[in-house]
Amino acid sequence: MSELEVELRSAMAEETAELRISPDLVDRVVRGSQWRRKARAKVVAAAIALFAAAGAGPAYLVATRGHEMIVEDVHAEINGVEISYLPDGLDRPERAEVTLADLRGEALRWSEGDRWAEISVYRTGHRQMENALGVLALNAMPAPVEPRTSDGPVVSPDGTDRLWVPRPGVLLRVTTSPSLKDDLDRIASGLRVRWTGDIGEVRVTYMPDGWRSPDEIMPFSDGIARRWSSDGAGEITVEVVYGLRAKDLKTLQGVSWPTSERLVDLRRTSVRGTAAAEGRVVGGERGPDKGRMRLWVVRPGLGIRIWASSSTAGDMQRISEGIELISTTFAESVDGLRAPSLPPELRKGDETRELGGDWRGTTRYWGDRPGDGAYVAMSVYRGPYSQGWQGVKPEPWLTDIPTAEKQQAAVGGVSGTLLTWSETRRVNGGPRLLQGRRFVWTAETGLAIAITTVVDAASSTAYMTLDMDALVHSVQ
Numbered sequence: 001m002s003e004l005e006v007e008l009r010s011a012m013a014e015e016t017a018e019l020r021i022s023p024d025l026v027d028r029v030v031r032g033s034q035w036r037r038k039a040r041a042k043v044v045a046a047a048i049a050l051f052a053a054a055g056a057g058p059a060y061l062v063a064t065r066g067h068e069m070i071v072e073d074v075h076a077e078i079n080g081v082e083i084s085y086l087p088d089g090l091d092r093p094e095r096a097e098v099t100l101a102d103l104r105g106e107a108l109r110w111s112e113g114d115r116w117a118e119i120s121v122y123r124t125g126h127r128q129m130e131n132a133l134g135v136l137a138l139n140a141m142p143a144p145v146e147p148r149t150s151d152g153p154v155v156s157p158d159g160t161d162r163l164w165v166p167r168p169g170v171l172l173r174v175t176t177s178p179s180l181k182d183d184l185d186r187i188a189s190g191l192r193v194r195w196t197g198d199i200g201e202v203r204v205t206y207m208p209d210g211w212r213s214p215d216e217i218m219p220f221s222d223g224i225a226r227r228w229s230s231d232g233a234g235e236i237t238v239e240v241v242y243g244l245r246a247k248d249l250k251t252l253q254g255v256s257w258p259t260s261e262r263l264v265d266l267r268r269t270s271v272r273g274t275a276a277a278e279g280r281v282v283g284g285e286r287g288p289d290k291g292r293m294r295l296w297v298v299r300p301g302l303g304i305r306i307w308a309s310s311s312t313a314g315d316m317q318r319i320s321e322g323i324e325l326i327s328t329t330f331a332e333s334v335d336g337l338r339a340p341s342l343p344p345e346l347r348k349g350d351e352t353r354e355l356g357g358d359w360r361g362t363t364r365y366w367g368d369r370p371g372d373g374a375y376v377a378m379s380v381y382r383g384p385y386s387q388g389w390q391g392v393k394p395e396p397w398l399t400d401i402p403t404a405e406k407q408q409a410a411v412g413g414v415s416g417t418l419l420t421w422s423e424t425r426r427v428n429g430g431p432r433l434l435q436g437r438r439f440v441w442t443a444e445t446g447l448a449i450a451i452t453t454v455v456d457a458a459s460s461t462a463y464m465t466l467d468m469d470a471l472v473h474s475v476q
Contacts, residue, residue: 125324234309412472416441
C-alpha cells in the first residue's frame with residue numbers, strides 16, 4: 001500500500017467518523033472501475049465523494065508530488081472546466097452563449113454592483129488553437145500585451161482581460177471589472193479543464209456539466225472510442241468508425257455489438273445538414289432498453305456514432321453538433337499529419353486513398369511513381385490500433401511485399417516494424433537494383449504511420465542523403 005493511500009485512508013476515517021460508511025469502501029472503489037487504471041486516481045475520487053458527504057461542500061483533492069493533499073472548493077463548472085476560486089460576494093451566475101471571431105462558447109457571469117467577473121470556455125476543432133499565436137490571430141482585443149512565451153496568456157493593457165490555451169483546442173477567457181482586476185490571475189489559476197475531447201482526427205467540443213472522461217482512448221471492432229460518465233446519470237460513448245464500415249450511412253448502421261444488442265426504431269435526422277440516423281438500443285430480441293444511438297458519415301471511410309444512456313439521450317443533438325474535425329496548419333501534410341522533411345529536388349507526386357474493412361489509408365509519394373524507379377512515401381492508417389496491434393492482423397502494409405524481411409526495430413526514437421527488401425526494376429530502359437525499406441509504427445491509439453524509401457543509387461544522389469531515422473523523427 002502506498003504512503004499516499006495510507007494518508008488518504010486516515011484522513012477519510014477522521015472526516016467520516018460519524019457517517020455510516022463501510023470501512024472497506026476504499027478497497028471496493030479501487031477494484032470497482034475498469035476505466036481508471038491507476039489506484040491513486042480511484043482513491044482520490046472516493047475521497048472527494050466522502051469529503052462532500054461529510055459536509056465539506058463541492059470539493060476536489062489536488063495531489064502534489066510530495067503527497068500533500070489540498071482540498072479546493074468547486075464553485076461552478078462550465079463545459080468541462082471547473083472554477084475553484086471566485087472573489088467573495090459573487091454567487092448565482094448567469095449562463096450565456098458567447099462568440100469570439102468564428103468560435104462559439106459558453107460563459108458564466110457573476111455581478112454585484114460595480115464588481116463583476118466573466119469566465120468563457122471555447123472548444124474548437126475547425127480552428128487551429130494550440131498556443132498564444134492562435135489567440136493573437138483572433139484579434140480579440142486591441143493592443144494586447146505580447147506573451148513572453150508561446151504558451152503564455154494574452155492580456156489586455158489594463159489587466160482586466162486574459163485569454164490562454166491550457167490544452168490544444170480549448171480556449172479560456174477571464175474578464176473582470178476594474179475593481180476586481182487584482183483577482184484576475186487567481187481566478188484564472190483556479191480553472192481546471194476536466195476532460196479532453198480528442199478522438200483521432202475529431203474533437204468533441206461539448207458535454208453536459210459534470211461529465212468526465214478518462215485520458216485513454218479505446219480501440220474497438222471497427223474504430224476507436226472515448227467514454228464519458230457522470231455519477232448516477234449513465235454513460236455517453238462517442239465512436240469514430242473507419243473503413244468500409246463507414247462507407248455510407250447504411251453500412252454504418254451495421255454495428256458490431258460486443259454482445260446481443262440491436263439498433264431498432266431508426267428514424268432519419270441530420271447533423272449540421274449531414275444526413276444522420278437515430279434509434280433505440282435494446283438487448284437481445286426483447287431485451288431491456290439500453291439507450292439511444294445517433295450516427296452519421298462525415299466522409300466515406302469516416303463515421304461517428306454516439307451511444308447514450310436513456311437518461312442523457314436529450315443531449316445527443318447538442319453533443320453531435322459540437323463534434324468537429326481537427327484542423328491542421330502544416331504547409332505539407334498527409335491526412336492532417338506533418339509530411340517528412342525531404343530534399344527539394346524530390347518532386348511531389350500523387351496521393352492515394354484506400355479503405356479496408358476497419359481502416360482508412362492515405363499515402364503521399366515523392367519522386368518516381370512506384371514501379372518506375374526510386375521514391376519516398378508517407379502513409380497514414382487510421383483504425384482500431386493500439387501499441388500491441390502489429391503482427392496481430394495481416395494488414396496489407398505489412399504483407400504487400402512478399403519478399404520483405406520483417407523485424408522489430410527502434411527508428412527515430414520510436415518502436416515499430418522495419419521491412420527491408422531488394423527488387424530489380426526496368427528504369428530508363430535498363431534493369432536497376434532498387435533497395436526498399438519501410439518502417440511502420442503506432443503513433444497513438446487509432447493511428448499507424450509508415451515511411452517507405454525505395455532507393456536507386458545509380459540514378460540520383462538525392463536518395464543517398466535519405467536517413468530513415470531523420471525521416472521518422474521529422475513527422476513526429
